[in-house]
Amino acid sequence: MSIEINMKHGDENLDINYFKNTFRFSTDNNIPLYEQLASYIKIQIQAGILKPGDQMITENSLCEALNISRTTVRQCMNRLVEEGLLIRQRGKGSFIADQKFKRNIDYLYNFTENMRSIGAIPTSIVLTKEVISITDSRMVELLQLPKANPKAFHLIRLRCANGEPLLLENTYIPYYLCNEIERFDFQSASLYDTLNNQYALNLYHASETIESIIIKERVAHLLKCNPNIAGYRIERISHLDSGYVFELTTSTTRADKCVFRLELYKKTASSKGKLDFQRSLSI
Numbered sequence: 001m002s003i004e005i006n007m008k009h010g011d012e013n014l015d016i017n018y019f020k021n022t023f024r025f026s027t028d029n030n031i032p033l034y035e036q037l038a039s040y041i042k043i044q045i046q047a048g049i050l051k052p053g054d055q056m057i058t059e060n061s062l063c064e065a066l067n068i069s070r071t072t073v074r075q076c077m078n079r080l081v082e083e084g085l086l087i088r089q090r091g092k093g094s095f096i097a098d099q100k101f102k103r104n105i106d107y108l109y110n111f112t113e114n115m116r117s118i119g120a121i122p123t124s125i126v127l128t129k130e131v132i133s134i135t136d137s138r139m140v141e142l143l144q145l146p147k148a149n150p151k152a153f154h155l156i157r158l159r160c161a162n163g164e165p166l167l168l169e170n171t172y173i174p175y176y177l178c179n180e181i182e183r184f185d186f187q188s189a190s191l192y193d194t195l196n197n198q199y200a201l202n203l204y205h206a207s208e209t210i211e212s213i214i215i216k217e218r219v220a221h222l223l224k225c226n227p228n229i230a231g232y233r234i235e236r237i238s239h240l241d242s243g244y245v246f247e248l249t250t251s252t253t254r255a256d257k258c259v260f261r262l263e264l265y266k267k268t269a270s271s272k273g274k275l276d277f278q279r280s281l282s283i
Contacts, residue, residue: 016057016061016062016065019057019062019065019066020065020066023037023040023066025037025066025068032075033068033072034072034073034075034076034079035076035079037062037066037068037072037073037076038076038079038080041056041076041080041085042080042083042085045085045096050096051096052096052097052098053095053096054095054096055092055093055094055095055096056077056086056093056094056095056096058093059073059074059077077094081094084097084259085097112190120161120162121161121162121163122159122160122161123159123160123161123163123187124157124158124159124160124186124187124188125157125158125160125187126155126156126157126186126187127156127157127158127222128154128155128156129154129155129156129182129186130153130154130182131151131152131153131154131175131182132151132152132154133150133151133152134150134151134152134172135150139152139172139248142237142245142248143172143173143174143245143248144174144244144245145174145176146176149176151174151175151176152172152173152174152175153171153172153173153174153175153178153181153182154171154172155169155170155171155172155173155186155191156168156169156170156171157169157171157186158222158223164224165222165223165224166253166257167251167252167253168219168222168223168251168252168253169249169250169251170249170250170251171191171247171248171249172247172248172249173195173246173247173248174244174245174246177195177199177201177244177246178194178195178198178199178201181194181195181198181199184198195246201240201246202240202241202242203238203240203246204239204240204241205238205239205241206236206237206238206239206247207236207237208234208235208236208237209234209235210232210233210234211232211233211234211235212230212231212232212233212255213230213231213232213233213252214228214229214230214231215227215228215229215230215231215252215254216228219231219252223252223253223254225254229254229255229256230254230255230256231252231253231254231255232251232252232253232255232258233250233251233252234250234251234252234253235248235249235250236248236249236250236251
């Protein structure tokens with residue numbers, strides 16, 4: 001596939017001639033045509049050639065210009081919509097979406113790695129880093145802390161991408177699992193990588209509870225948004241492969257920065273059915 005970065009952006013609609021001149025399907029591999037076209041468009045987005053708000057060329061125009069079927073173009077566009085790169089507006093067409101980071105809920109995501117995978121620069125601002133004794137009975141139970149010594153590592157971070165705050169994370173980890181973890185610099189170090197590499201903890205499973213909230217003034221100030229707007233509170237409880245709890249994290253994010261999607265699959269005789277849950281954060 002031949003790709004050259006040479007396309008318009010801004011308020012003007014994209015010129016179909018750029019696709020004609022810079023894109024070629026490859027016949028040397030088994031990659032479906034719609035995936036080749038989707039990859040080409042993704043490269044333009046990641047390179048900043050196609051910018052948020054740019055209007056995509058119509059499906060009919062792409063079919064005619066590239067001499068491909070409507071089914072191929074529709075599969076390509078559906079793939080880009082599913083990945084959060086395009087949005088459809090009824091009666092108006094398709095537009096380049098704000099860049100998003102997307103992950104499946106059924107694996108323990110790494111914020112730093114996910115941000116880098118979409119070309120964003122991840123940073124964390126540590127607001128609190130301390131070892132405390134937990135007195136709240138619910139938290140002692142949730143974290144499975146020994147009653148004789150219910151200590152936890154407490155970490156509050158503002159998670160940012162390209163300097164823009166996305167999440168306010170409030171994390172508690174049983175201290176008996178990670179003695180002296182407070183010595184690490186979590187403005188640059190990944191918490192999950194530290195738990196895995198420095199303490200040999202096999203991070204395995206997590207469950208999340210999502211609640212709609214109104215963001216109050218103190219948190220709104222940190223997230224750089226107006227107070228009293230809609231947001232999400234996400235409580236995350238994570239487990240090791242042994243079944244022990246290693247994390248209780250409460251995250252707060254703006255509703256306009258976070259989208260949840262469920263994909264449901266039909267139950268069959270050979271399958272119990274599948275549930276795929278994804279969270280997308282807008283940058």
